[in-house]
Amino acid sequence: MSYIVNTTHLTKQFEGKEVVSNVNMKVKQGQIYGFLGPNGAGKTTIMRMLLNLVKPSSGEITLFGQKLTPTSYEVFKRIGSIIEYPVFYDKLTARENLELHCQYMGLHNRKAIDEALELVQLTNVDGKAVSHFSLGMKQRLGIARAIATKPELLILDEPINGLDPVGIKELRGLFSLLSKQYGMTLLISSHILGEIEQIADTIGVISGGRLIEECAMNDLRGRHTVYVELVTTNIKKAAYVLEHILELSNFRIINDSMIRIYETDLSQAEVSKTLIMNDIEIESINKRHTTLEEYFLQLIEGGQAHA
Numbered sequence: 001m002s003y004i005v006n007t008t009h010l011t012k013q014f015e016g017k018e019v020v021s022n023v024n025m026k027v028k029q030g031q032i033y034g035f036l037g038p039n040g041a042g043k044t045t046i047m048r049m050l051l052n053l054v055k056p057s058s059g060e061i062t063l064f065g066q067k068l069t070p071t072s073y074e075v076f077k078r079i080g081s082i083i084e085y086p087v088f089y090d091k092l093t094a095r096e097n098l099e100l101h102c103q104y105m106g107l108h109n110r111k112a113i114d115e116a117l118e119l120v121q122l123t124n125v126d127g128k129a130v131s132h133f134s135l136g137m138k139q140r141l142g143i144a145r146a147i148a149t150k151p152e153l154l155i156l157d158e159p160i161n162g163l164d165p166v167g168i169k170e171l172r173g174l175f176s177l178l179s180k181q182y183g184m185t186l187l188i189s190s191h192i193l194g195e196i197e198q199i200a201d202t203i204g205v206i207s208g209g210r211l212i213e214e215c216a217m218n219d220l221r222g223r224h225t226v227y228v229e230l231v232t233t234n235i236k237k238a239a240y241v242l243e244h245i246l247e248l249s250n251f252r253i254i255n256d257s258m259i260r261i262y263e264t265d266l267s268q269a270e271v272s273k274t275l276i277m278n279d280i281e282i283e284s285i286n287k288r289h290t291t292l293e294e295y296f297l298q299l300i301e302g303g304q305a306h307a
């Protein structure tokens with residue numbers, strides 16, 4: 001398997017505080033990798049390290065199979081990126097901004113600029129200075145700039161932040177197009193699962209500087225836990241009956257009135273019958289499953305507890 005990004009034991013300390021801890025991250029060629037974690041989890045710092053903008057305290061980064069060193073330059077011609085908000089020359093138009101960027105990158109190809117503007121649907125704003133652009137338009141221009149040089153890897157830090165639902169939908173469409181039609185590998189960070197779960201092939205979950213999960217999105221979808229949720233007025237007695245009469249051990253008391261039972265081959269009818277026979281009032285008993293969002297939150301809470 002060829003990895004475009006591969007980090008081993010990547011660690012970063014700022015003023016003695018470890019903000020990235022021992023991260024082994026693998027981004028496969030051609031995939032959209034969703035890099036998920038709450039604010040402050042360390043996503044931007046990792047992306048900055050991948051781009052040689054921040055020096056790791058320890059560990060190693062390999063990009064396109066080559067070890068990254070402080071003097072690696074060539075490899076960055078193969079990478080487009082937006083870290084935090086993209087900055088432009090405000091008085092210039094979208095096209096003028098791209099022309100300057102391409103000149104700076106040593107790329108003299110008008111067609112590439114036209115193509116990039118077309119891909120992000122910014123072809124009808126030629127007379128407009130960037131200072132009059134909406135946030136969504138600026139975000140799209142940032143992507144146009146990042147893809148104008150036809151990179152093989154695109155690193156985007158929270159590209160969806162602050163966009164309205166239409167803007168989000170447009171960007172999602174663009175990401176799939178870049179991945180499917182142009183074979184680009186995308187590394188996209190976000191703090192909201194819903195924003196990238198529909199497009200990511202692989203997901204890396206980071207919390208408190210640690211990569212606590214990295215797996216195929218499809219595997220994650222299959223990882224929903226099924227449980228029976230019991231709501232009762234007599235929680236202590238219900239727990240006693242579950243443990244000593246029904247001989248169940250895999251259950252959790254959630255609060256004063258709720259128990260979740262995680263046994264896989266549980267007969268709900270038998271639980272109800274036994275509880276009633278023992279004079280326990282059942283307010284409700286239902287089969288449920290954790291949603292992907294709940295699973296993600298559990299992961300993050302677990303990660304923060306260990307940070």
Ligand SMILES: Nc1ncnc2c1ncn2[C@@H]1O[C@H](COP(=O)(O)OP(=O)(O)OP(=O)(O)O)[C@@H](O)[C@H]1O
Binds near residue numbers: 014015037042044191
């Ligand atoms: N230059 C720096 N000096 C000191 N601390 C820093 C520096 N850069 C980042 N940090 C700290 O490192 C931690 C991780 O920050 P980082 O920006 O990487 O997180 P993030 O997951 O990208 O979150 P966000 O989306 O809020 O940027 C935070 O506690 C932050 O305050």
